[in-house]
Amino acid sequence: MSAGVEVPTTVAPFAELESTPARAGTFATNLRAITVGVEDVQAWAAGSGAPSWAGRTRDAHDHARTRFGHRLDRAEAALERAVVATDRFEDRLQRLTRERVTLERERSDLNGEILALAALVLGAQAVPVDDPVALADLRQRARLLTARAASLRSAIVVWTVDAVAAETDYVRALATLDSLAEGSDAAADPGRVEVDQLVRRLERLAGDPAAVAAWWAALTRAQRQGLITERPGLVGNTGGVPIRDRDEANRAAVYHDVDHLGRRDPDELSQEQRRRLENAEHVREALARYRHKLDPTSGEELLHVIVYDPTAHDGDGGVAVGLGDPDTADHVSVTVPGLTTETDSLLGNLDDLDDLYDAAVDADRGEVASVYWGDYDAPSGLTTDPLDYLGVVDDAKAEVGGERLADFLDQLAASDRGDAAHLTAIGHSYGSATLGQALADGIAVDDAVVVGSPGVPAATVADLTAADVWVGSMDNDPVSLLGEDGTRNGVLGHDPATDDFGAERFATGDGSPRIEDLLDNHRSYFEDESLANIARVVVDDDAAVTVQPHRGDPGGGYLPLEALLAMSAQDSAMSWLVERGEDLLATGRWLP
C-alpha cells in the first residue's frame, strides 16, 4: 500500500487438467471400435440362436450359441455405458480446456495491469500525493483491478470445482461397470436404448440431410452413441449427422476393420475384405500421423473422418477427411483431387491439405476447416506422358463425380451450425473437371478454385456458375494446356485460364520448363505463392490475391502443349549439356 492506493495481489496460477480431451477421445474411439465388434458377434449369435428368450427357455439355455450371445449382450451393455460416459467426459474436458484458455488469458492480462499499477505506486516514481485528481484515478484503477481479481478468482474456483466434478463423475461411472454382475444389470435395464428402431428411422431419413440434422439434434447422447456403435457405416456416411459424430462413427469402423480383418488369416480373406483392410490401414495411418495436431482452444484432434466407405468405387474406397470442424468453421474449403484418387492416395494428399489449412489459419480471419473429398471414382490410368492424358480420360466420371460432390456439399450445409460458412470448392487436375460439372449443376459455393485444370464444361464463367471463379495455371504445366482454347478441342472442356473464360487468374509462377519437371509443376499448386493465393480465397481475402495475366492477354503469352513439350525436351537436353560442360571445366572430367 502506498498513499492509500491498495494494489491487489496478482492472481496465482491455477491447476491444469490432468486428463486431456485428446486421450479421452482416443479411449472413446477404442471403446466404440470394441463395441462394434462385440455387437457384430452378438447379433450373429442372437440372430442364429433361440427365437426368443421368453419361450422354450430351458432349450434356449441349453443351446450353447444362445448362452454365448447372452454373455456377449452383458459385455455389450457395459461397453455401451462406458462409451456414453467417456464421450461425456471428453466433451466436458473440451469445454474445460476452452474455459481454461479464456481464464488464463484473463489472468495474464489482469496480472500485467496489476504489476503495471504496482510499479506506478511502489516504484521509483513517487505517487503524486499532492495531486488529488491523479491519486483518485490511481485509487479507482486499484479498486477496479481488485474487483476483477476477485471475480477471476471466483471463476477459477468454479472452474476447478467443475474440473474435479468431471473426473469424479467419470470415475464413478466406470466404477459402476467394473464387474460382470453390473454388466448384467446394464443389459437388463429397461431404460436401455432400443437401437433397432432408431436405425430404421435413420435409414428412412438418409438422403434428406436437413431432416437427418433435425432428427439427430433431438436424440439423447445415449441414443446417438448407440447408433454409432450399432451401425457405424450408416452414421458415418449419412449427411446431416454432425461432423464430429460422423468422425466418431467412422473412426470406430476403421479400427474395427483393422482389428477384425487384421487378425484373420490373409489367405482366408475375400478380395473385398482385403481391399477393405488395406483401405482401413491407410485411414488409420492418416489418423496416426495427425493425432498430435490438436485444436489449441479445445484440445481435441483436428482431423475428422467425414466419409469412410472402404468398399466403394470398385474397391478403391471412398474417403473424406477434414482438418477443423466444417460445422462450426467460418471458412470451409473442399478440395477435389484428380486422377488416381483412391484411399491409398489419402496420405499424399493430406500434406497439401495440411499446408492449406495452416496457411488459412495463419491469415487469422476466423475459424477454418479444410476438407479433402476423395469419394468419387476418378480415372485410374495415370500416365507420365501428358499427351497420353487425353487417351485415358473422358468426362463421364467427372459428371458422376460432380453429382456426388453436389450431394456432399448439401450434406455439409445441412449439418452447418450458426451462420452459413464461407464455402470454397477447389478442384485440382481432373478434380477441376469434376468440380466444373458440379458447378454446372448449380452447387451453392461462394468461390471456386480450379488449379492445373485440363478443362471445365463451359466456355465462360457466366455460363458455368454464379460463384467467383479463380484459376491457377502454370504455363509449364502441360495438363493445364489440355483445355479448349480456340486452337485445340478439349476433351474435358475449356481452358479456364484464357481471357475469354473470364475467371480471375491468380499468380502461380510458370514452373520449370525442363521436360522432367513438367509433371512436378502440375503437382505444385499447393506451394509458395500459389498456395498463399488459394488460402486468401479460402478466407475471403480477395483483395490480397496476387494475379497474373490471362492466357491471351497482354503479358499472358504461352506455348501450346506440343510446342511446350518440344521446347522442354530441347531445353532439358541443352541444360544437361551445359551442366556437363561446367563439370568438365571445373574438374577436368566428364561426369555423366
Added chain:
Amino acid sequence: MGVTLEVPYVELMQAEREWDVAGDDLDGGWRRLESASTSDFSPAVATAVDGFRGPWVAELKQLADAALEHSLTIATYRSTMLATDVVRGEAIRGLLPWRLHDARVEESP
C-alpha cells in the same frame, strides 16, 4: 461308438467358420481394450479405467477363446464323426444355428 447328426455337412463347415470369425472379432476387441493407453489421464481416472477393463478384458478373452474352441470342436467332430458318441453329438448341435436345434442325434448302426 459312432453317431449320426442329421445336419448337412456344409452346415457344419459354415458353423465352424462362423465361430472362427467370431473368435477373431472378439480377440481383436479384448486386445484393443487391454492395450488402450491411459497416459494423459489423471491417476484417479487411469485407475478407474484399469478397474473397468479388467473384468471385461478377461470376459472377452474368455469368449474369444470359447468361440475358437467351438470352431475347433466342430472341425474335430467333422473329422471324427464315426468315433464320437451321442453326448458329444448333442454338444455339437448346441453350437449350430437354432433352426437346427432339433436335429436328430443317433448312434450309428
